[in-house]
Amino acid sequence: MDYLPIFVDIKNQPCLIVGGGAVAARKADLFIKAGASVTVIAPELKIEMKHHLEHGLISWNPATFSASILEGGEKPKYVISATDDQAVNQAVYHYCQAHQIPVNVADQTEYCDFILPAIVNRSPVTIAISTGGRSPILARLMKARLEALIPAGFGSLAGLLGRYRKQVKQSLPTPDARKAFWENLLQSAFVDKAAQGRTEEAECILKVQLKQVETTGQPMPTGEVYLIGAGPGDPDLMTFKGLRLLQQADVVLYDRLVAPEIVEMARREAERIYVGKKDKYHAVPQGDICQLMVTLAQQGKRVARLKGGDPYIFGRGAEEAEVLVEHNIPFEVVPGITAAAGCSAYAGFPLTHREFSQSVTLITGHQQAGENEVDYGRLAHSGDTMVFYMGVKNAQKIQQGLMQHGLSAQTPAAIIEKGTTAKQRVIITTLGELYSTIKSSQIKPPALLVVGEVINVRERLVK
Numbered sequence: 160m161d162y163l164p165i166f167v168d169i170k171n172q173p174c175l176i177v178g179g180g181a182v183a184a185r186k187a188d189l190f191i192k193a194g195a196s197v198t199v200i201a202p203e204l205k206i207e208m209k210h211h212l213e214h215g216l217i218s219w220n221p222a223t224f225s226a227s228i229l230e231g232g233e234k235p236k237y238v239i240s241a242t243d244d245q246a247v248n249q250a251v252y253h254y255c256q257a258h259q260i261p262v263n264v265a266d267q268t269e270y271c272d273f274i275l276p277a278i279v280n281r282s283p284v285t286i287a288i289s290t291g292g293r294s295p296i297l298a299r300l301m302k303a304r305l306e307a308l309i310p311a312g313f314g315s316l317a318g319l320l321g322r323y324r325k326q327v328k329q330s331l332p333t334p335d336a337r338k339a340f341w342e343n344l345l346q347s348a349f350v351d352k353a354a355q356g357r358t359e360e361a362e363c364i365l366k367v368q369l370k371q372v373e374t375t376g377q378p379m380p381t382g383e384v385y386l387i388g389a390g391p392g393d394p395d396l397m398t399f400k401g402l403r404l405l406q407q408a409d410v411v412l413y414d415r416l417v418a419p420e421i422v423e424m425a426r427r428e429a430e431r432i433y434v435g436k437k438d439k440y441h442a443v444p445q446g447d448i449c450q451l452m453v454t455l456a457q458q459g460k461r462v463a464r465l466k467g468g469d470p471y472i473f474g475r476g477a478e479e480a481e482v483l484v485e486h487n488i489p490f491e492v493v494p495g496i497t498a499a500a501g502c503s504a505y506a507g508f509p510l511t512h513r514e515f516s517q518s519v520t521l522i523t524g525h526q527q528a529g530e531n532e533v534d535y536g537r538l539a540h541s542g543d544t545m546v547f548y549m550g551v552k553n554a555q556k557i558q559q560g561l562m563q564h565g566l567s568a569q570t571p572a573a574i575i576e577k578g579t580t581a582k583q584r585v586i587i588t589t590l591g592e593l594y595s596t597i598k599s600s601q602i603k604p605p606a607l608l609v610v611g612e613v614i615n616v617r618e619r620l621v622k
């Protein structure tokens with residue numbers, strides 16, 4: 160290890176920045192965030208540093224650095240020099256060496272007693288990344304990856320944990336009991352509630368679990384279910400939150416439309432259960448899937464229920480959620496990119512556009528017995544972009560329904576098969592030709608049918 164990573168408390172400590180440019184301002188920003196009392200020595204300030212000055216975050220000594228400026232006054236605890244003038248940087252360095260003040264000269268590791276890492280800031284959680292000054296760009300890339308992995312709300316989570324630390328210590332005197340309690344809590348729904356700022360709900364979980372360990376000596380089984388939208392096909396369209404919860408699941412239930420790459424992203428030891436169509440005709444009954452989720456969660460397992468697209472858009476997610484509520488099983492719903500959004504973007508046209516359409520309707524083209532029929536009359540006169548899910552089998556009915564209510568046969572229509580995947584097919588046609596195009600092109604599900612003038616925008620966007 161080239162450097163010892165330590166976190167230093169510099170609140171209200173005098174710290175000095177030499178230089179008034181953009182780099183100096185970025186360094187000053189770190190001192191400011193850590194609560195230091197920052198002085199800047201520079202003959203002039205560029206816009207970024209002026210911003211700090213105008214907000215009262217720094218004091219400014221409008222001079223070129225010389226050792227005499229610091230004589231007599233309180234010595235700074237840490238100094239950063241970030242000027243274009245090598246002579247000034249050298250002077251700062253030598254002054255600090257002579258007075259044993261840790262110094263950092265920007266971009267010159269040979270003149271640094273300390274270096275500033277790339278930081279992922281979820282204060283009070285802070286992650287520092289250093290390449291020992293060898294490649295700040297690599298450190299920044301790693302930072303970007305970590306930024307994506309660590310939820311924004313982890314600061315609030317840490318804050319809440321800190322507030323209960325003393326109470327837990329009093330309630331659970333042995334380190335083993337505390338360890339078991341915290342480990343269990345941090346793998347439960349508590350984490351997401353706290354990170355989302357749903358503090359009361361998070362505190363409630365914490366208190367129930369604490370009571371459980373106090374009275375039984377055992378942590379509560381943390382069975383819960385995550386209803387995760389896995390997006391329309393391209394595995395990269397999964398959300399960060401979906402991925403994080405998937406990776407903490409013990410069991411993964413997935414169906415036909417979920418990309419195999421996403422199922423692969425679960426932990427290696429997680430059990431994977433396919434609950435999609437068993438063959439061409441027989442789907443696992445919805446009731447059996449719900450029962451399986453309940454049974455697994457009641458065994459204390461964390462269950463990721465992966466669904467194509469978004470769980471709440473033609474995904475029966477709400478039915479599953481209702482069953483979980485009935486059985487008092489904690490659950491999280493993670494929205495996904497629905498097929499309409501993903502497929503239209505990948506096919507090269509928007510769903511709304513100021514010139515063509517101000518609204519979108521998502522419609523199921525496949526009604527179950529007892530469900531309301533589609534109101535083609537309303538749709539035909541709405542001006543909406545219409546997106547039909549599960550519409551391939553009923554394409555003729557859709558086409559006739561809209562045309563009988565006056566929608567022009569010339570209205571643009573798009574058929575998107577296996578949208579967002581490497582096998583995506585996009586066929587642009589008209590409403591009048593929709594059914595015959597589906598037949599002649601042998602379109603197979605999953606496919607989306609889109610009807611509306613907005614499809615014309617594709618000509619401008621796809622060359």
Ligand SMILES: C[S@@+](CC[C@H](N)C(=O)[O-])C[C@H]1O[C@@H](n2cnc3c(N)ncnc32)[C@H](O)[C@@H]1O
Nearest residue numbers: 391468469474497498548549577578605606607
């Ligand atoms: C049961 S619905 C599920 C919808 C999903 N919950 C969503 O939000 O996208 C299945 C229908 O979604 C559409 N669909 C899903 N993924 C698709 C894809 N990659 N390409 C085209 N259509 C897709 C098809 O119409 C398919 O029949």
